[in-house]
Amino acid sequence: QQQVKQSPQSLIVQKGGISIINCAYENTAFDYFPWYQQFPGKGPALLIAIRPDVSEKKEGRFTISFNKSAKQFSLHIMDSQPGDSATYFCAATVNQAGTALIFGKGTTLSVSS
Amino acid sequence: DTAVSQTPKYLVTQMGNDKSIKCEQNLGHDTMYWYKQDSKKFLKIMFSYNNKELIINETVPNRFSPKSPDKAHLNLHINSLELGDSAVYFCASSRQGTGHEQYFGPGTRLTVT
Numbered sequence: 462q463q464q465v466k467q468s469p470q471s472l473i474v475q476k477g478g479i480s481i482i483n484c485a486y487e488n489t490a491f492d493y494f495p496w497y498q499q500f501p502g503k504g505p506a507l508l509i510a511i512r513p514d515v516s517e518k519k520e521g522r523f524t525i526s527f528n529k530s531a532k533q534f535s536l537h538i539m540d541s542q543p544g545d546s547a548t549y550f551c552a553a554t555v556n557q558a559g560t561a562l563i564f565g566k567g568t569t570l571s572v573s574s
Numbered sequence: 575d576t577a578v579s580q581t582p583k584y585l586v587t588q589m590g591n592d593k594s595i596k597c598e599q600n601l602g603h604d605t606m607y608w609y610k611q612d613s614k615k616f617l618k619i620m621f622s623y624n625n626k627e628l629i630i631n632e633t634v635p636n637r638f639s640p641k642s643p644d645k646a647h648l649n650l651h652i653n654s655l656e657l658g659d660s661a662v663y664f665c666a667s668s669r670q671g672t673g674h675e676q677y678f679g680p681g682t683r684l685t686v687t
Contacts, residue, residue, distance in 0.1 A: 493674035504578070504664050504678030505617065548615055552674075559605050559629025560673045561619035569615075 464488055465553050467565025474572050480538040482568045484551035487532070491553040495562070496525065496536050499548045541572045577601050578679035580665050586685045587655055595650045595682045597665030604670040606648040608640060611662040623648055624670065655686045
């Protein structure tokens, strides 16, 4: 049973466009929802995170929108750039010592120039 | 300075062999993790340690044994390697209370032939 569902699996966006990746979760005990970015041959790196008591969080061109009642959250990348081409993972966790990140299956984003 | 380092980066070995992957973090974090990323890029938790104490031990074959000699190190030993163990293994660490913000190592690509 997949606890965090992510879509789409892959995404092609033109330079300057908006990239949107969606995730849904099941477990209401989750209290933190981070997004990780992974470039080929590298480890994932935290991009931005949100708590469920906030509906939106913005950091530069990256915005998380959170809908607690629908148990859904999404990542928006504004003015997408070729350098944004990477795999993006949504995740969920309970912020306790040693608790794991539960990842979605990832979205491979390609931004064409 | 590398925050989370892993050795080796690549590991090619034959079925039935025993191998180890080492992980070190210089961030002063209390919690360390091992994740497995399969060929479809799906990331899944294997183990987590908090202050050298095992917290999470997912349904991983007991051929996999983590060892944490101190808070800065978490090694992974794998016995009797099988073809299905081929994957990229990531070590990660986090500060206590901020489990959503994990710092990942560069990964170890294990190939079992």
